[in-house]
Amino acid sequence: MLPAAGELLHFSEDPAIRRFTPHVAATAQQPEAYVWTVDALNAPSYWFPRQCPRVCSWGGADAPDVPRVHAVEESWLATMRATRLYAYRFAAADFEPFGERPHAHVATRAVAPLGPPVAVGDLVTVHEVHDIELRVLPELEEHFAVVRARGLEFSGIRMGNAGIGPGGPFPTRR
Template sequence: MLPGPGEVLHLSEDPAIERFVPHVAATARQPEAYVWSVDALNAPCYWFPRQCPRVCSWGDGVDRVHAVEDAWLDAMRTTRLYAYRFAAADFEPFGDRPHAHVATRPVSPLGPPDEVGGLVRLHDEHDIELLALPDLEDHFADVRERGLEFSGIRLGNAGIGPAGPFPTRR
């Protein structure tokens, strides 16, 4: 599930959003209110349950790899995710090396959301290796040491699966 030309996506577990209003996300590192979206490069980093910690990496001549804790595999298989399409012109790149795009005013999707389908299957269809690891710490350190492009999302939830706390392995 990727955006088409001139589009960006917002991926959500909620299939009933009709209008997106800027807000300050609970995990935000900035005080401004935004509607967040992603482009084709970054959309695969959101093919996960919302709270799932993950490390996504890629680079020149290196296959794309996404890693999750094995405690999240069942949620990867059962979560229903929806893609909302927006006109890219309604959004601006966020930051110097944009990983996301933001709108500072309310925006409406181009149409009803598309159900993304099986998240594990989606990775396979796009030739993205999906690793399930006991924990993400060593993998994330390796990705950074190798100088790969990466995105680490919801890492504060590492060690916590969808059913509650799991022991953190250190």
């Protein structure tokens, strides 16, 4: 599930959004209100349940032969399989790149999708279809440290939820 030329995507578990209004997300590190979208490079990082912690890595310009790898904790796999995720398409012209090394695109005014949302399908299968290795690990921290040490391009999303399964905190590990 990637955007077509001239489009950006927003992923949601809600299939009934008609208009997107800028807001300050609970996890925001900036005070401005935005509508967030992603391009083809960053879209795969959002093929997960919203609250699912994940580490996504790829080679980038300095290491183009390094395959893209996404990692999740074992406790989230059943939720990944059960989650119904939808992609909303937007005209790229309505958004601006966010940040010095853009990982997202934002709008500061309300925007309407180009059409109804499209179901992404099984979130494990979409990784397979796009040749992205999905690693299912007991925990993410060690993998995340390795990714950062290798100097790969990466995205660590919802890492504050790492060690917390969909049903709540993990029991203490010994």
